[in-house]
Amino acid sequence: MLDGTDLVYSYDGTFEGLMCCVFESYECKESPCLIRPPSVQQTIFDTSKWIETDSQKADRVYNSIPVKISSEAQELVKLGFLTCEENKELLILRFLRLGFKVGGKVMTMLTDEVVCSLQKAVRHLTSESHKFKGFIRFSVFGEALVAVIEPKNYVLPLLSAHFCDRYKVEKFMIYDKTHSVALIYQSNRAELIEVEGLTLPNVDSTEAKYRLLWKQFYNTIAIEGRTNPRCRMTLMPKRYWNQMTEFDNMSDLFQIQVQVAETKQAIPNDINKTADKTTRYQIQGS
Amino acid sequence: MGNAAKAGICHSFSADGRCISLLKVLMTNVCVFDCKYCINRESNDTPRAAFTPQELAELTINFYRRNYIEGLFLSSGVIKNPNYTAEQMIKALELLRNVYHFNGYIHVKAIPGADSELITRLGLLADRMSINIELPSQESLRLLAPSKSKESILRPMGLISTKIQENRTDLVKYRHASRFVPAGQSTQLIVGATPDTDHKILTLTEGLYKKYGLKRVFFSAYMPVAENSLLPAIDTKPPLIREHRLYQADWLLRFYGFEAKELLDEQNPNFNLQVDPKCNWALNNMDKFPVEINRASHEMLLRVPGIGVISAQRIITARRNGTLDFTSLKKLGVVLKRAQYFITCQGKIMEGLKITSDSTIRTLMSDQYKLPSYQEQLRLFDEPFISREEVQQCLTAQI
Numbered sequence: 001m002l003d004g005t006d007l008v009y010s011y012d013g014t015f016e017g018l019m020c021c022v023f024e025s026y027e028c029k030e031s032p033c034l035i036r037p038p039s040v041q042q043t044i045f046d047t048s049k050w051i052e053t054d055s056q057k058a059d060r061v062y063n064s065i066p067v068k069i070s071s072e073a074q075e076l077v078k079l080g081f082l083t084c085e086e087n088k089e090l091l092i093l094r095f096l097r098l099g100f101k102v103g104g105k106v107m108t109m110l111t112d113e114v115v116c117s118l119q120k121a122v123r124h125l126t127s128e129s130h131k132f133k134g135f136i137r138f139s140v141f142g143e144a145l146v147a148v149i150e151p152k153n154y155v156l157p158l159l160s161a162h163f164c165d166r167y168k169v170e171k172f173m174i175y176d177k178t179h180s181v182a183l184i185y186q187s188n189r190a191e192l193i194e195v196e197g198l199t200l201p202n203v204d205s206t207e208a209k210y211r212l213l214w215k216q217f218y219n220t221i222a223i224e225g226r227t228n229p230r231c232r233m234t235l236m237p238k239r240y241w242n243q244m245t246e247f248d249n250m251s252d253l254f255q256i257q258v259q260v261a262e263t264k265q266a267i268p269n270d271i272n273k274t275a276d277k278t279t280r281y282q283i284q285g286s
Numbered sequence: 287m288g289n290a291a292k293a294g295i296c297h298s299f300s301a302d303g304r305c306i307s308l309l310k311v312l313m314t315n316v317c318v319f320d321c322k323y324c325i326n327r328e329s330n331d332t333p334r335a336a337f338t339p340q341e342l343a344e345l346t347i348n349f350y351r352r353n354y355i356e357g358l359f360l361s362s363g364v365i366k367n368p369n370y371t372a373e374q375m376i377k378a379l380e381l382l383r384n385v386y387h388f389n390g391y392i393h394v395k396a397i398p399g400a401d402s403e404l405i406t407r408l409g410l411l412a413d414r415m416s417i418n419i420e421l422p423s424q425e426s427l428r429l430l431a432p433s434k435s436k437e438s439i440l441r442p443m444g445l446i447s448t449k450i451q452e453n454r455t456d457l458v459k460y461r462h463a464s465r466f467v468p469a470g471q472s473t474q475l476i477v478g479a480t481p482d483t484d485h486k487i488l489t490l491t492e493g494l495y496k497k498y499g500l501k502r503v504f505f506s507a508y509m510p511v512a513e514n515s516l517l518p519a520i521d522t523k524p525p526l527i528r529e530h531r532l533y534q535a536d537w538l539l540r541f542y543g544f545e546a547k548e549l550l551d552e553q554n555p556n557f558n559l560q561v562d563p564k565c566n567w568a569l570n571n572m573d574k575f576p577v578e579i580n581r582a583s584h585e586m587l588l589r590v591p592g593i594g595v596i597s598a599q600r601i602i603t604a605r606r607n608g609t610l611d612f613t614s615l616k617k618l619g620v621v622l623k624r625a626q627y628f629i630t631c632q633g634k635i636m637e638g639l640k641i642t643s644d645s646t647i648r649t650l651m652s653d654q655y656k657l658p659s660y661q662e663q664l665r666l667f668d669e670p671f672i673s674r675e676e677v678q679q680c681l682t683a684q685i
């Protein structure tokens with residue numbers, strides 16, 4: 001299939017656009033060596049061919065996948081598009097070309113370079129999104145829950161169902177800093193919108209209190225004499241720590257303590273009492 | 287609010303590498319019992335405190351809203367008497383479920399000695415229930431936990447297991463029947479506080495899975511908390527490797543089709559600390575190896591040291607499309623370090639592989655003294671979300 005050309009497609013960066021690239025490649029019987037989204041800089045050497053997005057063409061390609069290959073293949077392609085794999089466009093094109101040739105069997109060709117790479121990229125995506133289901137931290141601002149993440153892959157579409165179900169009666173926002181997008185949910189409706197930047201207001205005393213309690217819980221639950229930093233790092237790589245309450249840096253912790261100290265009057269004794277309990281309670285019982 | 291997600295979600299990992307999924311707290315650390323191995327025993331001089339049901343419910347809901355946790359794991363010392371304790375716990379859970387409309391996961395420990403009626407009410411509020419057996423034999427219980435008996439533990443365990451069964455039929459009959467501990471029951475055994483052997487512990491474990499339909503049995507290496515002539519000396523190190531071996535064997539029972547009697551017997555009642563149980567089994571059954579990757583049954587593939595559930599599945603899928611060689615195995619992500627000694631591809635062993643008993647044994651044992659991961663222990667759900675590969679990286683020794 002690779003004919004050594006230096007043909008480059010450029011497209012608008014949407015999934016539909018990519019489907020049109022697939023269409024084009026069939027129609028003109030050519031295989032590009034690169035499919036470039038707008039975010040990638042053009043080099044002076046490539047003479048790229050602009051592929052116009054046409055939703056009819058896109059639908060024809062997309063709808064033929066479950067018929068000619070399988071619905072699992074369609075799912076894989078959809079997910080593949082969300083991955084941070086550098087050459088995802090080309091991988092998807094080659095995967096589809098192979099699939100249209102051999103049919104549903106393509107999904108089991110695990111030792112094929114293209115199939116193997118695409119599945120690996122998708123595994124990276126799904127495992128990252130699964131990690132975020134746990135590692136995302138919300139802060140409460142007034143009525144709303146707000147979280148910030150910095151994922152490698154475009155995980156928000158995969159997180160949407162889980163968090164909408166979890167916080168059915170809440171309002172929440174998850175801001176993806178990497179891709180400048182936010183998932184916003186209120187009154188039973190979820191939306192993905194582009195967001196350039198986000199400045200959050202200061203946290204109030206209740207928020208500060210629960211952050212502190214959580215840190216204390218986190219710090220007490222590790223069993224002394226069993227610390228295993230290497231293992232923790234494998235299971236929860238450092239890049240996630242940035243946005244996790246339990247790893248707020250010391251100055252932050254200090255700030256919270258100050259705030260807590262200041263608001264002590266408002267919520268008498270409460271903080272220390274409950275904090276004390278969480279601290280003391282990580283022990284065996286019954 | 288909330289959902290009880292099916293696959294386990296870890297919300298954090300503690301410094302010791304264990305998954306943090308639930309807010310694990312005691313209703314109170316006050317206790318009128320005097321279990322010798324427990325820090326909260328009556329005779330121990332330790333500060334005591336208690337949550338009110340309201341405080342506990344608020345803490346849980348606020349942690350849950352911030353996505354710190356997946357739910358609550360509530361246990362308690364025995365305050366006043368077992369029934370009073372159970373009632374306090376019921377109050378807290380009722381607040382959570384009915385006032386805060388909390389639908390997240392709740393794991394509650396049943397209090398030994400509480401009335402059946404109270405245990406049943408707890409079970410209707412919780413997703414999972416557990417009663418810790420702690421000590422693997424009646425004799426050890428009598429010595430170390432005089433206020434508990436085999437009966438006071440097994441009776442509620444039997445009750446829960448019957449209720450779960452009844453509930454299954456009820457749910458078929460009446461669609462709106464309330465659910466009784468839908469996530470099943472589990473228990474924990476302490477390892478190393480008593481002279482009980484691994485064979486005894488593993489056989490008991492297997493029995494618990496079969497007889498009481500338990501979802502999980504957890505093991506906990508004993509950490510000395512008291513100077514007592516009946517217990518290991520206070521400076522004894524917790525038997526971490528042994529605990530790890532038991533977890534590996536537990537996986538073999540649950541996912542790899544092994545039976546306890548294949549792994550240990552009266553003559554060899556304890557696990558080899560140098561070699562993991564699967565490897566150990568393979569070394570004792572060399573007549574069954576090497577297995578041919580292109581023909582071996584799924585069952586047999588699972589028995590090859592180094593090949594896990596996912597690898598076995600990928601091999602089965604991939605070989606439908608043609609013959610596999612060692613290069614394809616690597617592409618599939620099969621780790622050959624251990625497996626290479628036990629397999630052939632198209633009748634050939636791996637190129638360049640030298641089987642001298644010395645180097646073989648060394649490879650098979652090379653990970654022996656690395657500290658294993660305990661993230662298994664706190665995992666409260668059955669389907670691991672972390673891929674087997676990741677866990678294995680941490681378990682260091684692939685099972």
Ligand code: SF4
Nearest residue numbers: 285286317319321324
């Ligand atoms: S009943 Fe539970 S809390 Fe009380 S001493 Fe025994 S193990 Fe500890």
